[in-house]
Every structure is written in C-alpha cells, then in structure tokens.
Amino acid sequence: MFKTLLFKRTAQKELHAGQSADRKPSDSLPLKVSLASFWRMLKPYWTSKDSMISWFLLIVIIALTAGSIWIATSINTWYKTFWDTIQNYDVAAFKHQILVFALLASIHVVVTVYKAFLQSRLAINWRRWLTGKVMNEWLEKSTYYKLQLTDKNTDNPDQRIADDLSLFVNATIVLFLGTTTDLAMMVTFAVVLWDLSGSVDLTLWNGYVLHLPDGYLLYLALIYSVAGTLITFILGKPLVKLNFRQQRYEADFRFSLIRVRENAESIALYKGEEIENLTLRDRFFNVVKNYISLINCQKRLGFLTLGYAQLAVIFPILIAAPLYFAKIITMGSIMQINSAFGQVQSALSTLVANFSDWASWKAVIDRLALFFDGMERADNCKCIAAQKEGEVFKAEDLEVKTQSGEVLGQDISFCLNLGDSMLIRGPSGCGKSTLIRTIAGIWPFAAGSITEPKEGEVLFLSQKPYLPQGTLREAAGYPKAPESKGLTEEYFKALHLDHLIPLLDKEDIWSHILSLGEQQRVAFVRALLLKPKLLFLDEATSALDENSENIAYSLIKEELKNSIIVSVGHRSSLIAKHDFALSCVGGKWEFSRMEIIS
Structure with missing residues (x-):
C-alpha cells in the first residue's frame, strides 16, 4: 500500500544482481518526487472506509473555518463603525459597539477552540490508522529484517514510524487547512479591499496629480506579498536540506545512545567507555554542526519575515493616510483598510510566514518516501518459501x-x-x-x-x-x-x-x-x-x-x-x-x- 519504488532502474539492476542498494544517500528528493510520494501517503486513508468519521470531522472543521472567516469580516466591518463612533464622540454607540465586539469575540473563541480540538481528533484518527498499516507492512514478510540487508541508506526505521508519521499527519493537517483558510481569507478580503479602493485622483506636491485606479489597495497588497514570497523562497531554500539532515543526525545520535544502553554489560567489561564516548560525541557533533547551520539560516529568514511583518503593520496606513488627509475617507475607513490589507497580505504571505514549517514538512515526506522505497526493495527481494x-x-x-x-x-x-x-x-x-x-x-x-x-x-x-x-x-x-x-x-x-x-x-x-x-x-x-x-x-x-x-x-x-x-x-x-x-x-x-x- 505504501511501499513505492523511487529509483526503478537502479532497483532492477540490484534485484537482478541479487545485491543490496548501494546508492549514495540524498539530502532531499526532487520536488516532483516528493509530491508524488505525498499523494501515495495521503490517498490510502482518505479512500478507505475507516476514514468516514474523519471526513465528517473535516467537514465540520471546514464549516468552522467558514464561520471564522465570517467572524473576521464582521470584525473588519466593526472596525470602521467603532472608530467612526469614537471620531464622532458618540458614547451611546460606543457602548453598543463594545457589546457587539464582546459577542463576536466570544463566538471567535468558541469556534477557534473547537476547530483546534477537532483537528487534533482528526490527526489522531489518521495517525492511528496510518501507523497501524505502516507497521504491518514493515513487519510482514520479514521486511524489517531484509531492510537491513537491501538498503543501508534507510536509517532509523523506528524514528520513521514513531516520529515522522506523526509529523506527517499533523503538519499536513495544519499546513493545508491553514493554507485553505488563507486562500478563503484572501478571496473574501480581496473583495473588501477592492470595494474600499475606488479610483481617485490625489494632488501631490508641485501640483502633481496621482491617479489611483480601482482596486489599487488590492494591487499593492499583491505586489507586497509576491515580492516577500520570492525573497523568502530564495533565502529559505537551504532549510529543506538542513531540516532533512537534522532529523537524520538526531536519530543517529539517539540510536547510538540506545545501543550503549542495550550493550551496557559488554561495554563495561571491555572498558569501552572512552571509544563509546568518542562515537557519541562524533554523532552529537553532527547534530550541533548542522543545527548551527540551521539556526543561522533561520536567523537570516527571521530578519526577513519579522521585518516583513512589521512593515505590513504600517504599510496600509501609509497608503491610506493621503486619502484621510484629503478628507476622502474617515478614521474608521483607515482602520478597516488596515485590517483588510493585513488579512489579504497575511493570506498571500502564507509561504513567508510558514516557510520553515513547509521545509520541515517536505523533509518528513522525503524521509518517509525513502523508507517506503527501502521497504519495497526489501519486499522485492524474495526469499525461498518452504x-x-x-x-x-x-x-x-x-x-x-x-x-x-x-x-x-x-x-x-x-x-x-x-x-x-x-x-x-x-x-x-x-x-x-x-x-x-x-x-x-x-x-x-x-x-x-x-x-x-x-x-x-x-x-x-x-x-x-x-x-x-x-x-x-x-x-x-x-x-x-x-x-x-x-x-x-x-x-x-x-x-x-x-x-x-x-x-x-x-x-x-x-x-x-x-x-x-x-x-x-x-x-x-x-x-x-x-x-x-x-x-x-x-x-x-x-x-x-x-x-x-x-x-x-x-x-x-x-x-x-x-x-x-x-x-x-x-x-x-x-x-x-x-x-x-x-x-x-x-x-x-x-x-x-x-x-x-x-
């Protein structure tokens, strides 16, 4: 079901020669292979009868997501009314808007909590099924044993099953539902931004007239987000490779510690503490060295993402301020524009905000894909059946x-x-x-x-x-x-x-x-x-x-x-x-x- 052959030509030669795989370990797989592998991992559960409850949970989560989008648009409208009320010194209306906000905030809390709860239930249902199936394939036909003989590059299968499957399920749910929500938010608030940005002529210095077309706020949000996404992709690309290596080095170090515990008596009798210490330090050195490279890359990316996010706070106010000072819009409109721009920019910048998570997700996909590839090779090496x-x-x-x-x-x-x-x-x-x-x-x-x-x-x-x-x-x-x-x-x-x-x-x-x-x-x-x-x-x-x-x-x-x-x-x-x-x-x-x- 999950076993898949990623390198068919090499595999056929290995099987013909009756020898184990001897290819060099890769830091990560090509994106095309990763996406194909992801589909193979995703499809079995969601097309099985066991997923009926999860489909129901998913539908409820989508409904709650739609509710959260409705609340977001309602709060965006509330911003305009609330700030216009303050600008007009209307105390009675101010008290009413506070009650409206309390209602909207309460609904938001309930929707958010239940959405997170149902996502966790969905994740554990999927993980329980997926882990059970993968363990069956790993154990059947002595695959777990033959894997050691046929694929030396599949390291730490225990980590693939215990950790990577969990990361795969949780990251897939969080990232894809988050992306879906962002896209829905983008469409919804793109309409709001378009409505808030009708064409206008502004007279600047020296009598220069600036013509702003319909939807100019939406265009600016698009330009701002696309530019940030491109720069983030360039700076953050090494994260995929570094995350892949980090997971492998961490697993190697943990495995070495387990080996010491399992062979404690033999090591003590041989007085092998010094050589074991050197081995452990060598494994841990790889962990530290790669981690330093990882955090340096995250530091560079952090300067971009945090700076990008901070600029996004003031950017919509800067572009709306000339309209306010020209008395074309009210204070409430500025706050509504700021909120709507923030929602569109945030939705369009989902890759910027979540690039590290997407990089980790791809690393998990690659590790699992290589694991399933190794199991397929082991399964294809037939033993004599009595x-x-x-x-x-x-x-x-x-x-x-x-x-x-x-x-x-x-x-x-x-x-x-x-x-x-x-x-x-x-x-x-x-x-x-x-x-x-x-x-x-x-x-x-x-x-x-x-x-x-x-x-x-x-x-x-x-x-x-x-x-x-x-x-x-x-x-x-x-x-x-x-x-x-x-x-x-x-x-x-x-x-x-x-x-x-x-x-x-x-x-x-x-x-x-x-x-x-x-x-x-x-x-x-x-x-x-x-x-x-x-x-x-x-x-x-x-x-x-x-x-x-x-x-x-x-x-x-x-x-x-x-x-x-x-x-x-x-x-x-x-x-x-x-x-x-x-x-x-x-x-x-x-x-x-x-x-x-x-």
Missing part, C-alpha cells in the same frame, strides 16, 4: 550467497523424516548461520527449494535468544500466550532454573538481567512448551556447560520424539545427539549419517 507437504524436511539444490554475491554453498541437498536429527558443522565463516537463515525463509540471496512437514510449527532458537519485555512466563511462551498449567515451572526446574520460578510473573527487562546461559535455557523451555514439528538450534547451547547441554538435549529428545531437530554447533559433544550431519568440507557441503562422520 512448501508444506508430507512429513519430511528436505532441501534440494540449495545455493547460498553473501550480500556481495560470494557463494557460500551450492548443490546442498538433504532429507529428514519425523524423529530425525541433523547437526550442521563446519569451520567458522563457512555459512552455517546463513544456511539457517535461508532455511528460515529470511535470507534473500539464495536459490533452491525447501519442503517442511505439512502439520506442525517451526521454531528457531538462536545463540542470543530473544526475550520480549514483560514477565518471564510470557518470555518462555513467546510467541504464543503464556502457559498456566504448571509446565513452565516443571521445565524450569528440570533445566536447573529453580531460582527463577518465584520470578516467573514479574515484569522486567530479562535480557539484561539473566546471563546468556540462563537465557538459552529459557529458550529451551520455549521449545518444550511450543513443541514444534521442526526445531532449529543455532549455537543454542554455546553458553552452557556440557552437563547443562546434555540435560537440555535429553529433554528435547524425550518431549519432542516426533519432531525434526536441526542443530548448528562446533562442540564434539553434539555428535552423539544427532543422527545425521551436514558438513562443510573444503568448501563443499556433504550430507551423511553421523556414524560415517564420527
């Missing part, structure tokens, strides 16, 4: 490559029946774990066919088990619901994890608390609870002593008698626990019974 049939696990003519295209293994074939077990062996770096990823269907740089048992589930236990946030009982049963019949306690006891049984229902960050050996035994509990038909153990006992390893494998053999077990490991103690071996010898993969190898 066929579900029969009661065997077999691979035929597998060819496994690295990301760079180096062949790790070819013509790999084997066949295992229910109850069989196989040990994958070979020297470090020969591709054992990559072969497991290929079999798991998450490695896109491979070819061949894989068949799995039709019934039952598949479970992979890695060297570093994944323990989700939550209770230890939930972690043991992941990704299924936690078991509550006592089996969890039984398996914890069997694997000598008795000390953790009282903590089973305590929420904590268990991946930081438990040792690697404890985590691996919790993973074995997971396998015992889920009872998969096909179980992969990738160095799953590397942190266990031989006795603990023997207990873990004995439990698996006893509890999963009709399951197929595939292990990856170096220990010779694993040989006796498996029936077959898939060994890498001299760069070639050989499948045989374990007796032959041993």
Whole structure:
C-alpha cells in the first residue's frame, strides 16, 4: 500500500544482481518526487472506509473555518463603525459597539477552540490508522529484517514510524487547512479591499496629480506579498536540506545512545567507555554542526519575515493616510483598510510566514518516501518459501550467497523424516548461520527449494535468544500466550532454573538481567512448551556447560520424539545427539549419517 519504488532502474539492476542498494544517500528528493510520494501517503486513508468519521470531522472543521472567516469580516466591518463612533464622540454607540465586539469575540473563541480540538481528533484518527498499516507492512514478510540487508541508506526505521508519521499527519493537517483558510481569507478580503479602493485622483506636491485606479489597495497588497514570497523562497531554500539532515543526525545520535544502553554489560567489561564516548560525541557533533547551520539560516529568514511583518503593520496606513488627509475617507475607513490589507497580505504571505514549517514538512515526506522505497526493495527481494507437504524436511539444490554475491554453498541437498536429527558443522565463516537463515525463509540471496512437514510449527532458537519485555512466563511462551498449567515451572526446574520460578510473573527487562546461559535455557523451555514439528538450534547451547547441554538435549529428545531437530554447533559433544550431519568440507557441503562422520 505504501511501499513505492523511487529509483526503478537502479532497483532492477540490484534485484537482478541479487545485491543490496548501494546508492549514495540524498539530502532531499526532487520536488516532483516528493509530491508524488505525498499523494501515495495521503490517498490510502482518505479512500478507505475507516476514514468516514474523519471526513465528517473535516467537514465540520471546514464549516468552522467558514464561520471564522465570517467572524473576521464582521470584525473588519466593526472596525470602521467603532472608530467612526469614537471620531464622532458618540458614547451611546460606543457602548453598543463594545457589546457587539464582546459577542463576536466570544463566538471567535468558541469556534477557534473547537476547530483546534477537532483537528487534533482528526490527526489522531489518521495517525492511528496510518501507523497501524505502516507497521504491518514493515513487519510482514520479514521486511524489517531484509531492510537491513537491501538498503543501508534507510536509517532509523523506528524514528520513521514513531516520529515522522506523526509529523506527517499533523503538519499536513495544519499546513493545508491553514493554507485553505488563507486562500478563503484572501478571496473574501480581496473583495473588501477592492470595494474600499475606488479610483481617485490625489494632488501631490508641485501640483502633481496621482491617479489611483480601482482596486489599487488590492494591487499593492499583491505586489507586497509576491515580492516577500520570492525573497523568502530564495533565502529559505537551504532549510529543506538542513531540516532533512537534522532529523537524520538526531536519530543517529539517539540510536547510538540506545545501543550503549542495550550493550551496557559488554561495554563495561571491555572498558569501552572512552571509544563509546568518542562515537557519541562524533554523532552529537553532527547534530550541533548542522543545527548551527540551521539556526543561522533561520536567523537570516527571521530578519526577513519579522521585518516583513512589521512593515505590513504600517504599510496600509501609509497608503491610506493621503486619502484621510484629503478628507476622502474617515478614521474608521483607515482602520478597516488596515485590517483588510493585513488579512489579504497575511493570506498571500502564507509561504513567508510558514516557510520553515513547509521545509520541515517536505523533509518528513522525503524521509518517509525513502523508507517506503527501502521497504519495497526489501519486499522485492524474495526469499525461498518452504512448501508444506508430507512429513519430511528436505532441501534440494540449495545455493547460498553473501550480500556481495560470494557463494557460500551450492548443490546442498538433504532429507529428514519425523524423529530425525541433523547437526550442521563446519569451520567458522563457512555459512552455517546463513544456511539457517535461508532455511528460515529470511535470507534473500539464495536459490533452491525447501519442503517442511505439512502439520506442525517451526521454531528457531538462536545463540542470543530473544526475550520480549514483560514477565518471564510470557518470555518462555513467546510467541504464543503464556502457559498456566504448571509446565513452565516443571521445565524450569528440570533445566536447573529453580531460582527463577518465584520470578516467573514479574515484569522486567530479562535480557539484561539473566546471563546468556540462563537465557538459552529459557529458550529451551520455549521449545518444550511450543513443541514444534521442526526445531532449529543455532549455537543454542554455546553458553552452557556440557552437563547443562546434555540435560537440555535429553529433554528435547524425550518431549519432542516426533519432531525434526536441526542443530548448528562446533562442540564434539553434539555428535552423539544427532543422527545425521551436514558438513562443510573444503568448501563443499556433504550430507551423511553421523556414524560415517564420527
């Protein structure tokens, strides 16, 4: 739905070569590409059934906007009447106009508050739907994993989902509704300005007569606004690039901080504080350096926008003053002209006033577009999909490559029946774990066919088990619901994890608390609870002593008698626990019974 290919020719070459993207990261995308990407992001929600409530909210917001425009025109008319009343020293009329203003101001407050409230409701509805859909696309088909392999330029996908989607929704609503309001204000008050500026001849110095045509106030407002917009665009153009870079640098710095927290123990053991500090400072230096460039650009733009706004306060009075002194218009007319000119000038100068916001908005669009482009590339890198049939696990003519295209293994074939077990062996770096990823269907740089048992589930236990946030009982049963019949306690006891049984229902960050050996035994509990038909153990006992390893494998053999077990490991103690071996010898993969190898 949101995945889109921005660089089709490059992508086709990458897919044909089976390699990841290697293009240089861009500071921003061409405006044409950004606008096309924006439409792709905008359309799905607003054409879905889920947007019905948001359409209603949008209609109400537009109605309130129309009401605010009516109030603005009413206040503009009130200005003339009020100041004419003061000029005429009419106390009774003055009191009446105060009451009129109080009524108009009260309506204005109610309309403004409800408009802001409904815009926020609209934003959260849209963001909730959009975030849900994007997360689904990011997670499905292991896109989140393949994205790391196929597109190195898509940095910090977590920030794209958590921050950029929110910024996209809120900025789109605020900027586009604001622009629509400005355009409506411009049309409404352009008519007012036209009516207030009929043709007139003014006698200036030395008898010179200046002829002002119909609508001259409107023409002056147009000239003033267009000139300001052009200058702002020239001075503010670098903001787009700087905002794009700032978001990227901020995300990189935050990611580095998270990495330190996640690997705190390893860094402490290595005494790596100094190098981590240098890395963090380097990342933060990019943040500061770009931010200084950003605020310098904003400073230059600020001189223009603030000076432009201040001049707009006095400019309409200056051009109306000759008419007042010529006794053509009243004081009230000057105030009405000042108000109407301000509304038209403000509406026409929306780019001047909001250029920084538009620049940030485009940067968000570009980041999201590159993210969706990266997801499309990852999705187009197809992995081997295992066929579900029969009661065997077999691979035929597998060819496994690295990301760079180096062949790790070819013509790999084997066949295992229910109850069989196989040990994958070979020297470090020969591709054992990559072969497991290929079999798991998450490695896109491979070819061949894989068949799995039709019934039952598949479970992979890695060297570093994944323990989700939550209770230890939930972690043991992941990704299924936690078991509550006592089996969890039984398996914890069997694997000598008795000390953790009282903590089973305590929420904590268990991946930081438990040792690697404890985590691996919790993973074995997971396998015992889920009872998969096909179980992969990738160095799953590397942190266990031989006795603990023997207990873990004995439990698996006893509890999963009709399951197929595939292990990856170096220990010779694993040989006796498996029936077959898939060994890498001299760069070639050989499948045989374990007796032959041993």
